[in-house]
Amino acid sequence: MHIVVCIKQVPDAKNVRIDPETNTLVRQGVDSIVNPHDWYAVEAALLLRDEYGGQVTVMTMGPPQAEEALRETLALGVDQAVLLSDRAFAGADTWATSLTLARAVAKLEPVDLVICGKQAIDGDTAQVGPGLAAHLDQPYTTYGRKLELVDGSQLRVERLTDFGYEVVQMALPAVVTVVREIGDPRMPGLKHKMRAKKLEIPTWGAADLDLKPEEVGLQGSFTQVVKVFSPPPRSDREMLTGEVEEQAERLFNLLKDGKVPGL
Amino acid sequence: MEYFLTEEQQMVQEIAAKIATEKVRPIRAELDESEEFPWEIMKILAQSDLFGVYLPEEYGGLGGGVLENCLAIEEMGRACIAVATTFAASGLGAYPILLFGSEEQKQKYLPPIASGEKLAAFGVTEANAGSDAGGIQTTAKRDGDYYILNGTKQWITNAGEAEIYTVVAITDRTKGARGASAFIVETGDSGFSFGKKEKKMGLRASATRELLFNDCRIPADRLVSKEGTGFIVTMKTFDVSRPGIGALAVGLSQGALDISVEYARKRVQFGKPIIGFQAVQHMLADMATETEASRALVYAAARYIDSGAKDISKISAISKLYPTDVAMRVTTNAVQVLGGYGYMRDYPVEKMMRDAKILQIYEGTNQIQRNIIGQELNKEYGRIKETFF
Numbered sequence: 300m301h302i303v304v305c306i307k308q309v310p311d312a313k314n315v316r317i318d319p320e321t322n323t324l325v326r327q328g329v330d331s332i333v334n335p336h337d338w339y340a341v342e343a344a345l346l347l348r349d350e351y352g353g354q355v356t357v358m359t360m361g362p363p364q365a366e367e368a369l370r371e372t373l374a375l376g377v378d379q380a381v382l383l384s385d386r387a388f389a390g391a392d393t394w395a396t397s398l399t400l401a402r403a404v405a406k407l408e409p410v411d412l413v414i415c416g417k418q419a420i421d422g423d424t425a426q427v428g429p430g431l432a433a434h435l436d437q438p439y440t441t442y443g444r445k446l447e448l449v450d451g452s453q454l455r456v457e458r459l460t461d462f463g464y465e466v467v468q469m470a471l472p473a474v475v476t477v478v479r480e481i482g483d484p485r486m487p488g489l490k491h492k493m494r495a496k497k498l499e500i501p502t503w504g505a506a507d508l509d510l511k512p513e514e515v516g517l518q519g520s521f522t523q524v525v526k527v528f529s530p531p532p533r534s535d536r537e538m539l540t541g542e543v544e545e546q547a548e549r550l551f552n553l554l555k556d557g558k559v560p561g562l
Numbered sequence: 563m564e565y566f567l568t569e570e571q572q573m574v575q576e577i578a579a580k581i582a583t584e585k586v587r588p589i590r591a592e593l594d595e596s597e598e599f600p601w602e603i604m605k606i607l608a609q610s611d612l613f614g615v616y617l618p619e620e621y622g623g624l625g626g627g628v629l630e631n632c633l634a635i636e637e638m639g640r641a642c643i644a645v646a647t648t649f650a651a652s653g654l655g656a657y658p659i660l661l662f663g664s665e666e667q668k669q670k671y672l673p674p675i676a677s678g679e680k681l682a683a684f685g686v687t688e689a690n691a692g693s694d695a696g697g698i699q700t701t702a703k704r705d706g707d708y709y710i711l712n713g714t715k716q717w718i719t720n721a722g723e724a725e726i727y728t729v730v731a732i733t734d735r736t737k738g739a740r741g742a743s744a745f746i747v748e749t750g751d752s753g754f755s756f757g758k759k760e761k762k763m764g765l766r767a768s769a770t771r772e773l774l775f776n777d778c779r780i781p782a783d784r785l786v787s788k789e790g791t792g793f794i795v796t797m798k799t800f801d802v803s804r805p806g807i808g809a810l811a812v813g814l815s816q817g818a819l820d821i822s823v824e825y826a827r828k829r830v831q832f833g834k835p836i837i838g839f840q841a842v843q844h845m846l847a848d849m850a851t852e853t854e855a856s857r858a859l860v861y862a863a864a865r866y867i868d869s870g871a872k873d874i875s876k877i878s879a880i881s882k883l884y885p886t887d888v889a890m891r892v893t894t895n896a897v898q899v900l901g902g903y904g905y906m907r908d909y910p911v912e913k914m915m916r917d918a919k920i921l922q923i924y925e926g927t928n929q930i931q932r933n934i935i936g937q938e939l940n941k942e943y944g945r946i947k948e949t950f951f
Contacts, residue, residue, distance in 0.1 A: 490611050493573065
């Protein structure tokens with residue numbers, strides 16, 4: 300079984316700031332991390348490999364330094380990695396991104412399953428996984444919390460919903476996005492980490508994927524970010540402080556006097 | 563500080579630190595309270611290949627030495643020395659086999675220890691044989707192709723949980739110190755069982771029990787080295803394992819310092835953070851100084867041992883003695899810096915102080931370490947012909 304995991308390097312949410320002048324993310328001095336949801340995708344793939352054997356390839360599209368993110372996942376025991384990096388990829392929306400990833404998956408054939416995190420914490424679109432399935436013309440399921448192979452050709456997915464979970468079964472090859480309930484990602488291993496340090500990671504650009512300049516990056520995108528802004532701070536709110544009893548009393552009095560903001 | 567560690571040594575540190583921070587620190591209080599053996603953490607350490615850092619590659623290890631082992635122990639000790647002791651005690655059980663075992667014994671016993679599939683333990687102490695190993699009463703009698711062991715080992719770390727035990731028993735009482743021998747005993751050997759689990763002041767997640775030998779019958783090829791070498795095996799084992807106790811102490815001191823400084827920067831009294839008061843500042847300064855000195859000492863001793871040097875008894879004892887005395891002082895002062903909070907079980911430093919005490923006792927009390935250092939000084943200077951006056 301060959302599983303491809305798509306990950307994304309994102310700014311560490313703990314330090315994110317938006318430049319008030321330009322309304323763009325301030326990336327300087329902000330650490331990059333592997334998108335937290337993607338760790339569950341890596342873990343899901345490794346769990347399947349533990350159970351059924353096979354190979355796990357991790358892949359990301361990003362600038363050259365995204366290679367660091369790939370090496371971090373290799374330290375958990377992922378078999379190989381591919382970096383999709385090309386100046387032409389810059390500014391890609393979810394359409395162009397998922398098309399680029401789909402071409403790379405096709406180049407890695409045979410691939411039985413693609414796993415993504417449920418969404419990335421920077422864009423929060425949750426579109427790339429399903430988009431990837433559309434470009435690959437494969438079935439997909441989102442919010443997987445448990446994955447199980449059936450008869451070697453089907454994937455049974457417990458799919459988290461607001462009210463419990465659904466059980467979905469789909470034919471492979473397919474795409475699935477997963478949630479935290481998959482289980483905590485395992486700790487890195489020393490032998491894996493040593494191997495990760497040395498392993499050669501191929502870099503594929505648009506030409507390697509037979510993609511034309513107008514199909515990738517900003518040019519290949521149907522949407523554009525016109526404006527990014529921080530919502531204006533709301534003035535009509537009060538944070539209660541102090542002991543719980545004091546806070547309760549203050550809240551009680553505010554409610555009694557009908558002075559709760561927004562009421 | 564920069565200790566010029568190799569890339570691989572830094573990886574050992576990073577992985578051990580990640581496990582300590584994410585998996586050990588959040589549950590250390592719970593483990594202390596429940597006295598539960600940390601199997602789940604041992605499994606994570608095994609998956610991360612840490613049990614093999616100091617073992618040769620031909621036995622499934624990573625080919626490192628005492629320093630690599632110390633780095634892993636220190637990082638774990640920073641979160642909890644009960645967990646770190648459990649890890650380190652497996653190494654203590656493995657060292658006699660590594661240092662003195664036959665090729666067959668090494669091939670059979672070291673790979674499962676290196677992979678963490680099995681834990682090991684070392685059994686010397688008895689009710690009447692603590693500092694004075696000459697008081698050992700457990701006997702091993704040769705019977706054809708077997709040895710028959712009888713007696714009781716006391717306060718054995720990892721007892722009941724480990725599957726491979728190196729134990730010292732008397733094969734010839736008439737020969738005194740030359741009448742002891744080391745044997746490998748496995749869980750499941752007939753006549754081998756465990757006594758009750760001890761209730762301890764600290765180090766409560768670590769398992770401490772008796773080993774009971776009641777006509778325990780083991781194949782003769784379980785003898786380590788030759789009959790009569792039991793004390794040599796023990797002493798040489800401690801020579802390489804003692805920096806590990808120093809490393810536990812360094813980790814513990816660092817963990818206590820981390821909390822003390824963080825707290826002192828936040829705790830406001832008389833209108834300012836207490837770290838602004840010289841009385842507190844100087845305590846923290848001493849804690850940091852002694853902790854760093856301990857670390858430098860442990861790394862230097864470990865490197866010296868790994869260089870293949872033979873005269874390691876003195877530096878090994880020094881690298882256990884100083885950091886463990888420091889850890890007792892540092893953890894006591896950590897409780898003092900946190901004041902009333904420090905004394906509460908809701909905060910981690912009282913556990914650190916309880917845990918610290920054992921470091922001055924096990925693997926040779928600090929009084930015994932001073933004896934070793936003193937005797938070595940006497941020998942060393944006896945060989946020097948010149949005068950320093």
